[in-house]
Amino acid sequence: xxxxxxxxxSVTVDGxxxxxxxxxxxxxxxxxxxxxxxxxxxxxxxxxxxxxxxxATARGQLQNCISRLRRILPFQTIGSDPAGYQINIGPDDVxxxxxxxxxxxxxxxxxxxxxREALDLWRGDALSGVESETVRRAAASLDEQHExxxxxxxxxxxxxxxxxxxxxxxxxxxxxxxxxxxxxGQLMRAxxxxxxxxxxxxxxxxxxxxxxxxxGIEPGRPLQELYQLxxxxxxxxxATSERPVVRSLPRTVxxxxxxxxxxxxxxxxxxxxxxxxxxxxxxxxxxxxxxALHLASRLGDRYPDAHLYVDLHGHSERAxxxxxxxxxxxxxxxxxxxxxxxxxxDERIDLWRGELAGRRALLILDNAASSAxxxxxxxxxxxxxxxxxxxxxxxxxxxxHPESLPVLDEAESVALLARIAGDRVFxxxxxxADLVGRCGGLPLAxxxxxARLAHRPRWQVADLVKRFGDAALPELAAESxxxxxxxxxxxxxxxxxxxxxxxxxxVHPGRLFDIPAVAALTGRPPDEARDLLDDLIDVHLVEEPExxxxxxxxxxxxYASALxxxxxxxxxxxxxxxxxxxxxxxxxxxxxxxxxxxxLRELSLPGLPGAELAETVADPGARLERGRxxxxxxxxxxxxxxxxxxxxxxxxxxxxxLSTLGYGDEVREMFTRAQIEARRVGNGAAEATxxxxxxxxxxxxxxxDDALALxxxxxxxxxxxxxxxxxxxxxxxxxxxxxxxDRFVEAAATSAEALRLAEHAGDEHAVMMRLDSRAMSxxxxxxxxxxxxxxxxxxxxRLGAKDETDIVHCLLNLITIRRRAGRIAPPAAERALRIILxxxxxxxxxxxxxxxxxxLGDVLRERGRFADAADQIEQxxxxxxxxxxxxxxxxxxxxxxxVRREGxxxxxxxxxxxxxGELARTVSQPSEIARSHLGLGDCATDPEVxxxxxxxxxxxxxxxxxxxxxxxxxRLAAP
Numbered sequence: 001x002x003x004x005x006x007x008x009x010s011v012t013v014d015g016x017x018x019x020x021x022x023x024x025x026x027x028x029x030x031x032x033x034x035x036x037x038x039x040x041x042x043x044x045x046x047x048x049x050x051x052x053x054x055x056a057t058a059r060g061q062l063q064n065c066i067s068r069l070r071r072i073l074p075f076q077t078i079g080s081d082p083a084g085y086q087i088n089i090g091p092d093d094v095x096x097x098x099x100x101x102x103x104x105x106x107x108x109x110x111x112x113x114x115x116r117e118a119l120d121l122w123r124g125d126a127l128s129g130v131e132s133e134t135v136r137r138a139a140a141s142l143d144e145q146h147e148x149x150x151x152x153x154x155x156x157x158x159x160x161x162x163x164x165x166x167x168x169x170x171x172x173x174x175x176x177x178x179x180x181x182x183x184x185g186q187l188m189r190a191x192x193x194x195x196x197x198x199x200x201x202x203x204x205x206x207x208x209x210x211x212x213x214x215x216g217i218e219p220g221r222p223l224q225e226l227y228q229l230x231x232x233x234x235x236x237x238x239a240t241s242e243r244p245v246v247r248s249l250p251r252t253v254x255x256x257x258x259x260x261x262x263x264x265x266x267x268x269x270x271x272x273x274x275x276x277x278x279x280x281x282x283x284x285x286x287x288x289x290x291x292a293l294h295l296a297s298r299l300g301d302r303y304p305d306a307h308l309y310v311d312l313h314g315h316s317e318r319a320x321x322x323x324x325x326x327x328x329x330x331x332x333x334x335x336x337x338x339x340x341x342x343x344x345x346d347e348r349i350d351l352w353r354g355e356l357a358g359r360r361a362l363l364i365l366d367n368a369a370s371s372a373x374x375x376x377x378x379x380x381x382x383x384x385x386x387x388x389x390x391x392x393x394x395x396x397x398x399x400x401h402p403e404s405l406p407v408l409d410e411a412e413s414v415a416l417l418a419r420i421a422g423d424r425v426f427x428x429x430x431x432x433a434d435l436v437g438r439c440g441g442l443p444l445a446x447x448x449x450x451a452r453l454a455h456r457p458r459w460q461v462a463d464l465v466k467r468f469g470d471a472a473l474p475e476l477a478a479e480s481x482x483x484x485x486x487x488x489x490x491x492x493x494x495x496x497x498x499x500x501x502x503x504x505x506x507v508h509p510g511r512l513f514d515i516p517a518v519a520a521l522t523g524r525p526p527d528e529a530r531d532l533l534d535d536l537i538d539v540h541l542v543e544e545p546e547x548x549x550x551x552x553x554x555x556x557x558x559y560a561s562a563l564x565x566x567x568x569x570x571x572x573x574x575x576x577x578x579x580x581x582x583x584x585x586x587x588x589x590x591x592x593x594x595x596x597x598x599x600l601r602e603l604s605l606p607g608l609p610g611a612e613l614a615e616t617v618a619d620p621g622a623r624l625e626r627g628r629x630x631x632x633x634x635x636x637x638x639x640x641x642x643x644x645x646x647x648x649x650x651x652x653x654x655x656x657x658l659s660t661l662g663y664g665d666e667v668r669e670m671f672t673r674a675q676i677e678a679r680r681v682g683n684g685a686a687e688a689t690x691x692x693x694x695x696x697x698x699x700x701x702x703x704x705d706d707a708l709a710l711x712x713x714x715x716x717x718x719x720x721x722x723x724x725x726x727x728x729x730x731x732x733x734x735x736x737x738x739x740x741x742d743r744f745v746e747a748a749a750t751s752a753e754a755l756r757l758a759e760h761a762g763d764e765h766a767v768m769m770r771l772d773s774r775a776m777s778x779x780x781x782x783x784x785x786x787x788x789x790x791x792x793x794x795x796x797x798r799l800g801a802k803d804e805t806d807i808v809h810c811l812l813n814l815i816t817i818r819r820r821a822g823r824i825a826p827p828a829a830e831r832a833l834r835i836i837l838x839x840x841x842x843x844x845x846x847x848x849x850x851x852x853x854x855x856l857g858d859v860l861r862e863r864g865r866f867a868d869a870a871d872q873i874e875q876x877x878x879x880x881x882x883x884x885x886x887x888x889x890x891x892x893x894x895x896x897x898x899v900r901r902e903g904x905x906x907x908x909x910x911x912x913x914x915x916x917g918e919l920a921r922t923v924s925q926p927s928e929i930a931r932s933h934l935g936l937g938d939c940a941t942d943p944e945v946x947x948x949x950x951x952x953x954x955x956x957x958x959x960x961x962x963x964x965x966x967x968x969x970x971r972l973a974a975p
Contacts, residue, residue, distance in 0.1 A: 001013050001014075001073070001074060001077070001089065001090075001093050002093060002094075002095075003033050003089065003093055003094040003095070004094075004095045004121075004123070005030065005033050005034070005094065005095060005096050005126055005127050005139075005142070006095045006096055006099060006121050006122045006123060006126055006142065006146070007122060007123025007124040007125070007126065007127075007128060008123065008124065008127070008128050008129050009026055009029070009030055009033075009127055009129065009130055011029075011072075011073075013072075013073065013074065018072055018073075020069075020072070022065070022068065023131060024049050024061070024065050025065050025068055025069055026129075026130050027048055027049050027130055027131070027132040027135055028045055028048070028049065028062070028065045028066065028069065029069055029087075030127050030130045030132070030135045030139075031044070031045055031048045031132075031134070031135060031138075032078065032085065032086065032087035033087060033094055033096070034096075034127075034135070034138045034139075034142075035086075036087055036089055036093075036094055036097060036409070036411070037086060037087070037088065037089070037409045037410045037411060038086055038409055039081040039083045039084050039085065039086045040084045040085060040086065041083050041084040041545070041546055042059060042062060042084050042085075043546065044084065044134075045062055045084065045085065046058045046059065046062055047134060048132050048134035048135060049061075049062065049065070049132065051133065056841075056842070057841050059844075060841050060846070060849070063879075063882055064875065064878050064879075066078060066085060067878045067881055067882055068878070076088060077089065083512075083545055083546065083549070083626070091411040091414070091415075095121045096126075096142060097411060098118070098121060099118045099121050099122075099145075099146075099149075100118075100145070100260040100261070101415070102114040102115065102117050102118035102121075103115055103118040103145070103149045103152070103260065104257075104260050106118065106152070106153070106156065107152055107298075108256075110156060110159075111156065112153050112156035112157050112160065115149055115152060115153035115156065116153060118149055119146070119149055119150060119153060122146055125139070125143055126139035126140075126142035126143050126146070127139040127142075141261065141264075141265065144264065144265075144268055145260075145261070145264045147177055147180060147183075148264055148267065148268065150173060150177075150183070151180070151182045151183055151186065154166060154169075154170060154173075154183065154186045155186065158186060158189060158190065158193075163189065163190040163193035163194060164190070164193070164194045166186070166187075166190045167187070167190050167191060167194055167196075170183065170186055170187040170190055171187060173187075174187050174203070174207075178207070178210045178214075179210065179211060179214060179215065181207065181211075181219055181220055181222070181223045182222075182271075184203060184204070184207045184223065185222060185223050185226050187200075187203055188200040188201075188203050188204060188223075188226055188227075188230065189226070191203065192230055197230055200230055201227065201230055201231065204219070204223065204226075204227040204230075207219055207223065220273075222302075245304065245305060245306070246305070246306040246307065246308065246333060246334055246335065246361075247306075247307050248307060248308055248309055248333045249293060249296055249307045249308075249309045249364065250293065250309055252290070252293035252294055252296070252297050253290055253293075253294075255416070255419035255420060256290060256291075256294045257408075257412060257415045257416040257419050258408050258409075258412030258413075258415060258416060259287075259291060259405075259408070259412070262291075262403065262405075263291075263294070263295065263298070266278060266295060266403065267295075267298060267299065269401060270299060270302070270385060276378075276379070276382060276384060276385055276386060276399075277378060277385075277386045277388060277397065277399065277400040277401070278295075278385070278386070278387050278388070278400075278401050278403065279388040279389075279390065279394050279397065279400050279401065279402045279403065280292055280387065280388065280389045280390075280403050280405060281389070281390045281391065281392060281393050281394065281402065281403070281404050281405070281540065282391070282404055282405030282406075282540055283391065283405075283442070283540035283541065283543075283553060283556070284315070284391055284444070284483075284486035284487050284489065284490050284540070285442045285443060285444030285445060285483055285486045285487075286405045286406075286407065286442060286443060286444070286540075287405065287443035287444070288389035288390070288391075288405055289366050289367070289389050290443065291389075291405065292364050292366065292387040292389050293364070295387060296362055296364060296387065299362060299385065300362065302360065302362075302385075303360045303361055303362035303383075303384070303385055304360060305359040305360045305361050306334065306356075306359055306360075306361035306362070306363075307361070307362050308330055308333055308334070308361065308362070308363045308364070309363075309364045309366065310326050310329050310330055310333075310364070310365060310366065310377075311366045311367055312326060312365060312366060312367050312368050312369060312373055312374070313367060313369075314367045314368045314369030314370070314373065314390060314391070314392070315367060315369070315391050315489045315490055315493060316367065316489060317489070320369040320373060321373075322373075323345060323373060323374075323375075323376040323377060324345045324348060326365075326373075326377055327341075327345070327348040327349065327352050327376070327377065328341055328348070330352060330363075330377070331348065331351060331352055331355065334355050334356075336351070336355060345376065349376050352377075352379075353379060353380045353381070356379040356380075356381045356384055357380070357381050358381065358383070359381065359383065359384065360383045360384070361379065361381070361383070361384040361385075362384070362385050362387070363377075363379065363384060363385070363386045363387070364386075364387045364388075364389075365377055365386060365387070365388045365389070366389050367389060367390065367391075368388055368389065368390040368392075368394065369390070369392070370392065370394070370396070371394045371395065371396030371397045372396065374388060374394075374397075375396075375397070388400075391490055391539055391540055392538055392539050392540070393537075393538045393539075393540075395538070404540075406441075407440055407441030407442055407443075407553070408436075408441040408442075408443060408446070409441060410433060410436060410437070410441070412441075413436035413439065413441050413446055414426075414429075414432050414433065414436055416443065416446050416447070416450070417432060417435065417436055417446050417449065417450045417453075418432075419450075420446075420447060420450030420451060420453070420454055421449075421450040421453035421454050421461075422453075422454065424453075424460070424461070425453075425461060428460060428461040428462060431460065431461040431462040431465055432461050434462075434465045435449060435461055435464060435465050435468075436449075438465065438468050438472045438554070439472070439476070439555070440553050440554040440555050442483070442553065442555060444476075444481075444483055444486060445472075445476050445483050445555060448476045448477060448478045448481060448482070448483060449464060449475070449476060451478045452464060452475070452478065471558060472554075472555060472558060473555060473558050473559060473562070476555075483555055484559060484562075487555075487556060487559045488559075490539060490540075490541060491541075491559075491563070494539070494541075497532060498532060498535050498536060500522065501518065501521075501522050501529075501532040501533075501536065502536060502541060502560055502563070503560060503563040503564045503566075503567060504521040504522055504564060504567075504575050505518070505521065505542075505552060505557070505560050505564075506557065506559075506560030506561035506562070506563055506564030506565075507521055507561075507564050507572055507575045507576050507579065508521060508579060509630060509633035509634055509636065509637045510627060510629075510630030510633055510634070511551055511552050511553075511554065511557055511630070512549065512550070512551050512626065512627055512630065513550050513551075513552075514548055514549060514550060514617075514623065515529050515530050515533065515548060515616075516529075516582055516586070516613045516614070516616050516617055517579060517582060517583075518532065518533055518550075519613055519616075520575075520578040520579045520581070520582040520610065520613055521575045521578065521579055522575070523574075523575070523578065526613070526616055533550055537550075541556060548618075549626065573641060576637060576638075576641055577641075577643070578610065578613075580609075580634065580637075580638055580643065580646050581609040581610030581613075581614075582609075582610040582613045582614055583610075583627075583634055583650070584609045584610065584646065584649055584650060584653055585608045585609040585610035585611055585613070585614030586610075586614045586617045586620050586623060586624070587620070587624050587650065587653035587654045587657075588600070588608055588609070588614075588653045589608070589614055589615070589617065589620040590620045590621045590624055590653075590654075590656065590657040591653075591656055591657075592802075592803040592804065592805055592806070593802075593803065594764060594765045594768070594798075594803050594806075595656065595765060595803070595805075595806075596608075597765065598725075598763065598764075598765035598766065599652060599653065601725070601763075602652065602689065602725075602726065603648075603649050603652060603653075605649070621657055621844065624654055624657050624658065625657070625658070625661060625663070628654070628658055628663055628666045629666065631650055631651075631654060631666065631670055632666070632669055632670060632673065634646070634650060635647045635650055635651075635670060635673055635674065636673075638650075639677055644677050644678070644680075644681050644683075645683075645686070647670075647673060647674040647677045647678070648671075648674040648675075648677070648678055648683075648686040648689055648690055650670060650674075651667070651670035651671045651674045651690065651693065652689060652693060654667070654670065655667055655671075655693050655696070659696060659697065659700065660844075660845060660846065660847055661844070661846060662846065662882050662885075664697045664700060664701065667693075667697050668694065668697045671690045671693055671694040671697075672690075672694065674686070674690045675687055675690035675691060675694060678690055684717050684720070684721055685717075685718075685721055685723070685726070687717060688713070688714040688717035688718050688721070688726065688730070689714075689726070691710045691711070691713045691714040691717070692710070692711060692714040692726075692729060692730050692733060694710050695707040695708075695710035695711045695714070695733060695737075696733065698710065699733070699736065699737060699740065699887070700885055700886065700887070701886050702740070702886035702887045702922075702923035702924075702925075704737055704740065704741050704923065704924055707733075707737055708734075708737050711730055711733050711734045711737060712734070714726075714730040714733075715727065715730045715731065715734065718730055724757045724758075724760060724761040725757070725758065725761045725763045725766050727757055728754045728755075728757040728758040728761065728763070728766045728770060729754075729766060729769070731750055731751075731753055731754035731757065732750075732751060732754040732769055732770050732773045734750050734754075735747045735748075735750035735751035735754060735773050735774075735777060736773055738750060738777075739751075739773070739776065739777050739780065740887050740925070741924045741925065742780075742924075742925055742926045742927045742960050744777055744780045744781050744960060744961065744962065745781070745961060747773075747777040747780075748774070748777040748778055748781060751770060751773040751774040751777050752774060754770045754773065754774075755767070755770035755771065755774050758770045764797070767797075768794050768797055768798065768806065771790045771791070771793060771794040772790075772791070772794055772809070772810070772813065774790055775787040775788075775790035775791045775794070775813065775817070776813060776817075778790070779813075779816070779817045779820060780927075780962055781961060781962060781963075782962065782963040784817060784820065784821035784823075787817050788814065788817055788818070788821070791810060791813050791814050791817060792814070794806075794810050795807065795810045795811065795814065798810055804839070804843050805843060805845055805848075808836055808839045808840050808843065808845060808848055809845070809848050811832070811836050812833075812836050812840075812848055812851060812852055812855070815829060815832050815833060815836070815855065816855060819855070819858075819859075820963075826859050826862045826863050827863070829859045830856065830859045830860065830863065833852050833855055833856040833859060834856065836848070836852045837849055837852040837853060837856065840852055846879050846882060847885055849879060850875075850876045850879035850880050850885065850888065851876070851888065853872045853873065853875050853876035853879065854872070854873055854876040854888065854891070854892045854895060856872045857869040857870070857871075857872035857873035857876065857895060857896070857899065858873075858895050858898075858899075860872060861895075861898060861899045861902060866899055866900075866902060866903030866904075867903075869899045869903075870896060870899050870900070870903070873892055873895055873896045873899065874896070876888075876892055877889065877892050877893075877896075880892065886923060887923060887925070889919055890916045890917075890919040890920040890923065890925055890928040890932075891916075891925075891928055891931075893912050893913070893915050893916035893919065894912070894913060894916040894928055894931040894932060894935055896912050897909040897910070897911075897912035897913040897916060897932075897935045897939075898935060898938075900912060901935065901938060901939055906939040907939075909935065909938075909939050910935075910936055910939040910940075912935075913931075913932045913935035913936045913939065914932070914936065916928055916931070916932045916935075917929050917932030917933070917936075920932060926956050926959075926960060927956070927957070927960055927962065927964070929956060930952070930953040930956035930957050930960075930964065930968070931953070931964075933949040933950070933952040933953040933956070934949065934950065934953040934964075934967070934968055934971070936949045937949030937950040937953065937971060938971075946971075947972065950968055950971040950972050951972065953968040953971075954968040954969050954972065
């Protein structure tokens with residue numbers, strides 16, 4: 001698999017070029033490739049495709065884009081995350097990553113060959129032809145990296161003495177990039193070295209004219225100094241100051257790895273005359289000091305007069321350095337005698353700024369505690385550059401460019417590990433990925449893990465992963481350096497309310513949380529919880545990846561969990577119980593009122609748990625979808641705390657929303673674990689509930705044998721317990737399985753018994769559910785009047801209850817029955833289905849939206865609009881894929897086959913009918929096998945072949961006792 005974005009977007013899979021034709025798909029793929037291995041939020045992708053005013057259906061259409069890309073690309077190339085989507089590719093799969101790696105190697109080693117190899121990857125402007133303002137902005141950054149790499153390559157070639165060979169290439173580059181002064185200066189140097197000084201001077205005048213015309217500015221100092229030097233007949237830069245040159249920076253690491261995009265951006269900002277102060281903040285161990293020193297090494301030549309460093313001890317075992325003491329250190333390093341340094345702070349500030357006046361100096365203020373600590377240390381000279389590092393966001397500084405350091409991505413992390421531990425890392429790619437994953441991309445953690453490997457040459461990478469076990473922090477240590485120690489310094493400086501909040505976050509089993517969750521854990525009101533989170537964000541112990549959604553780094557969470565274990569047991573237990581109540585209450589709030597009342601009764605809950613906090617959740621559905629990956633951990637925590645009932649309560653509360661959106665794996669895991677726990681504690685009602693809803697997942701996936709066994713188990717338990725309402729639900733599910741497998745007579749009988757039980761018990765929600773299953777089984781058998789009566793009764797009740805999900809589902813079923821009965825004209829059916837489709841999309845009900853699209857496609861076929869019909873059915877198939885509704889696919893393929901045949905393509909139609917028949921056989925749907933035969937007979941050119949297919953269709957339809965037998969028989973009777 002190979003992706004190329006350094007030029008037009010290009011995709012190659014298994015050596016074959018793959019064309020992505022849909023413009024929106026190209027934008028989505030481009031965005032994912034611009035950030036390989038990183039999760040992009042749904043909102044980010046929507047903005048890239050539709051801009052600042054997206055369509056109301058943008059979220060659903062984005063899912064369609066992802067589905068199309070997943071079908072084109074190898075399995076699991078595009079992954080899902082609670083926060084969005086990411087592309088999972090290797091370090092050599094996308095040319096931009098290869099380019100960055102080669103360019104970094106060339107710069108690091110001073111070798112132009114890797115840089116030349118990197119430049120050869122370019123085929124034009126990055127992602128040219130992808131129409132998206134967001135993509136264009138990101139691609140512009142790549143183009144900038146390209147131009148910077150060209151300059152760095154030229155610099156290394158000049159240093160190697162290849163000036164004459166560079167005149168031609170640099171002349172071309174100066175024409176392509178006329179405003180890049182460094183390139184122009186390199187061309188001037190190459191010309192001068194070739195004895196063409198006059199041409200070199202002419203290049204300066206040309207550059208000056210172009211800069212004045214285009215930007216209204218004079219050339220920068222380096223270019224002007226080079227011009228003056230050439231005028232005077234010199235060959236090198238003149239001295240800029242008679243004051244002594246100062247070099248007091250600590251040693252930088254030789255194995256600096258990654259962050260190329262950030263570094264290039266900062267270097268460009270400095271080169272363009274950006275802010276004189278760059279503030280780098282990040283969590284403990286994120287590599288702030290290392291990055292500052294690396295930047296200093298790259299920028300040092302721009303600041304030849306002084307390189308200064310001071311550790312301000314903002315987060316260390318020592319007290320933070322006060323400004324007066326810091327100024328004493330800096331002045332002494334500048335060479336100012338001790339007796340010249342005044343006592344008062346104000347006089348030291350004046351002397352400091354006077355000493356720096358006129359100097360091109362680079363200053364690193366490391367480990368700052370606050371804005372106030374460094375305010376007096378900032379030079380007044382515009383020719384100085386200050387790099388500040390801090391674990392805290394320095395919000396009190398004006399005119400500063402802030403950069404918050406993210407953790408390293410997987411490719412950067414593995415590369416850093418290999419630089420420390422050696423090439424054996426590459427021999428175990430899986431273990432290496434696991435190791436850096438456990439380190440969470442944190443540079444300090446990776447360095448300490450690498451050091452352990454480097455000093456144990458007999459260890460494999462997998463050996464260290466095994467040693468991590470359930471806790472990585474104890475293994476991330478080398479002599480006195482530990483990740484836990486770095487965290488402890490930050491934690492120890494927090495005020496008590498923040499320390500308590502941080503500890504209690506360790507009680508939360510997930511990494512993703514929100515304000516209500518923190519309010520529940522701490523027992524504080526939501527507004528106070530928000531303030532605590534803001535403070536923890538400012539010191540990088542918590543991050544906010546999207547508004548009001550918070551996350552804790554895995555290692556920080558492990559550290560917080562260790563601290564939480566030191567709390568009094570009662571405090572931990574109370575915090576967990578408040579959190580469990582909130583999570584259960586918020587999950588229950590995803591249900592409409594009638595369904596909620598039924599579920600509360602089913603779970604024997606007197607009301608909504610954690611109601612006060614649960615009602616502060618703005619969007620319970622989105623919250624549940626986002627946190628679905630942590631529900632299993634919540635269940636584990638509940639069981640460990642002796643509260644088994646939460647396990648099946650969570651699963652039941654989350655079932656409707658998550659299964660509707662296609663998160664079957666998460667639902668199956670929850671109910672499986674809950675069923676085991678219910679059986680362990682001897683709760684038969686809960687065990688039956690788990691079996692009943694676990695069956696629904698297998699049902700959606702058309703694994704009908706598994707579903708049938710589970711439902712029969714639930715029925716057996718519920719008949720023993722004697723509660724009619726749960727028994728009605730299980731019997732209704734049994735009827736649904738019979739109906740899905742075309743056992744319509746049995747489905748009608750079972751749904752009738754289920755309806756009687758529900759009516760006798762007086763449970764409104766159970767009655768409404770059974771009316772639906774009863775009506776649809778009668779519909780399949782051709783009893784249309786009774787089916788319409790039952791659905792009409794259901795619709796009237798649901799309109800009164802204002803249950804939008806059931807209303808839209810009921811309307812769809814009514815249109816379906818009326819169409820089968822021939823009691824609605826195609827134009828009216830189309831209007832109704834389009835309304836239903838819009839409503840289903842609005843309320844995020846993909847199952848009904850997909851069914852409505854398939855039905856609409858059939859109506860459009862009847863109206864002779866074959867292209868529109870095919871489009872709707874193909875979109876329905878995509879949505880069935882997303883929501884795991886396998887049972888509808890054979891029907892959709894058969895309908896699409898009819899569309900293709902009537903649209904004039906019997907060959908394509910026959911293939912679709914064959915595919916439908918094969919799928920129907922695998923999922924035990926004889927009615928669709930019969931429809932497949934009917935369609936294949938209609939497509940056949942040989943009358944005997946056609947007759948054999950129609951005979952097969954008649955035999956199956958007759959056995960099923962459905963009206964379609966008359967349609968098939970009419971084919972045989974025709975002359």
